[in-house]
Amino acid sequence: MTLTFLASFCVTSLLVGHVTGVTSRDYAPCTGLAYIFNGYTFTFDAASGERVWSHCSFPSPFGDLIRCGRPRSDKKRFLCDPDHILDRVADVPLIDELLETIQKRTSVVCVNSAGIRETFRVAVALINRIYIPDMDSPDLCQNECGRLQPALNISRRIPTEEEQEEIMRLFADGIRSLWDIGSCGNDVIVLYCKEFHKVHVSSGSKASEYLTPEKVATLQTTFQTYISTHGTQGFVLGLENLLKSLKFTLKGITPAFILLMGNMAVLGVMTVVLFYYILGKRFETNIWEDDNCYWVWELFVKCSTGILWLEICVLVMAKISHSSRALFYVFLAAVLGLIFCTALHYVSRRIYYHE
Incomplete structure (x- = not known):
């Protein structure tokens, strides 16, 4: 047995x-x-x-x-x-x-x-x-x-x-x-x-x-x-x-994933800064007792969010619209933008998508 x-x-x-x-x-x-x-x-x-x-x-x-x-x-x-x-x-x-x-x-x-x-x-x-x-x-x-x-x-x-x-x-x-x-x-x-x-x-x-x-x-x-x-x-x-x-x-952890996580971290920091800036303007006297500090924070927020660059683009467009060569400048800007976007698309695929 x-x-x-x-x-x-x-x-x-x-x-x-x-x-x-x-x-x-x-x-x-x-x-x-x-x-x-x-x-x-x-x-x-x-x-x-x-x-x-x-x-x-x-x-x-x-x-x-x-x-x-x-x-x-x-x-x-x-x-x-x-x-x-x-x-x-x-x-x-x-x-x-x-x-x-x-x-x-x-x-x-x-x-x-x-x-x-x-x-x-x-x-x-x-x-x-x-x-x-x-x-x-x-x-x-x-x-x-x-x-x-x-x-x-x-x-x-x-x-x-x-x-x-x-x-x-x-x-x-x-x-x-x-x-x-x-x-x-x-x-x-x-x-x-x-x-x-x-x-x-x-x-x-x-x-x-x-x-x-x-x-x-x-x-x-x-x-x-x-x-x-x-x-x-x-x-x-x-x-x-x-x-x-x-x-x-x-x-896995690809360059695109790292870039995405970095962007999310930056957006998180920017959200906190923007919230602090808006909340701080509600006080009659700021904690630094300096009215110019708000200008610094405002400039930082506009730069980091891209609003400043949009304002610059609008001002430039308004400036060249009164020029005699306005049509040429608009066409040149469109061509340069197309070339830049095409190059960016190609590079991103080469780096992230391995084609």
């Missing part, structure tokens, strides 16, 4: 170790002709005729648009949907736009070998069915492609929640390694499996600094909530919310 208990405990511990975050290197390599990698991507379910996907040789949206369910002329290359889960025409552009926005609106984290600055990159893979290994098998092993063998006979039992999580992790990590969309661990893969109604977020080393295990767990749990609450349409809403959350999380 004692030996039986110890054996059961060891097997259970091994299984829990596999499904709670250990890397794929902890699985024994497969041996024998039955487990040789044959370049497979999917197999067909004999009963339903559906494709059952493996991450081995899974199509890439960067080089195999047709197999990813995308038009050949498509330029959006961060979504692979071979089973056409996004069946509504409006859903695909929405997800494409969110993925493109993440690349443009997150921090530059490294420079690749071609000298191009890279931000965080997120790609999405959507599948109906997933290959399920038998995690309880005493012969469990990992072949040269990274797929676990042997397959589970689902007519006998279904995989547990923990096994599903591990299967999704292996699949997502496999795709991330296969697609290789980042140069410094700045890549994130979002995998959705309709069979499990689950989503898994796999992140590279750099992205993991922002996407902590707790944050990833929150993202995945929130996605499940959308599925449970909104049914079929909840998938699109959940995916949209997840991608927006990823964009916010991966932004």
Whole structure:
């Protein structure tokens, strides 16, 4: 009885170790002709005729648009949907736009070998069915492609929640390694499996600094909530919310964020100063007993709020309006303003949006 208990405990511990975050290197390599990698991507379910996907040789949206369910002329290359889960025409552009926005609106984290600055990159893979290994098998092993063998006979039992999580992790990590969309661990893969109604977020080393295990767990749990609450349409809403959350999380502390916080601090100080100035003028005698102090405070408030510059502009416009060359000066000011705004827009995009 004692030996039986110890054996059961060891097997259970091994299984829990596999499904709670250990890397794929902890699985024994497969041996024998039955487990040789044959370049497979999917197999067909004999009963339903559906494709059952493996991450081995899974199509890439960067080089195999047709197999990813995308038009050949498509330029959006961060979504692979071979089973056409996004069946509504409006859903695909929405997800494409969110993925493109993440690349443009997150921090530059490294420079690749071609000298191009890279931000965080997120790609999405959507599948109906997933290959399920038998995690309880005493012969469990990992072949040269990274797929676990042997397959589970689902007519006998279904995989547990923990096994599903591990299967999704292996699949997502496999795709991330296969697609290789980042140069410094700045890549994130979002995998959705309709069979499990689950989503898994796999992140590279750099992205993991922002996407902590707790944050990833929150993202995945929130996605499940959308599925449970909104049914079929909840998938699109959940995916949209997840991608927006990823964009916010991966932004980090950018120059734009620092500038925004600095502006808010300045506005806060200016509000206090303005309030003090207005309140101080209510007294007949100021605390400094000097009437000129109000002129100093008034000048400071006008300069800091931009009112002084508006007054100067009005005075200059009034001055040149009486000049014989007024039309020329107005045209020159408009051209200079256009050039300045265009240059400011270009520089801001180069600095903050990394284009």
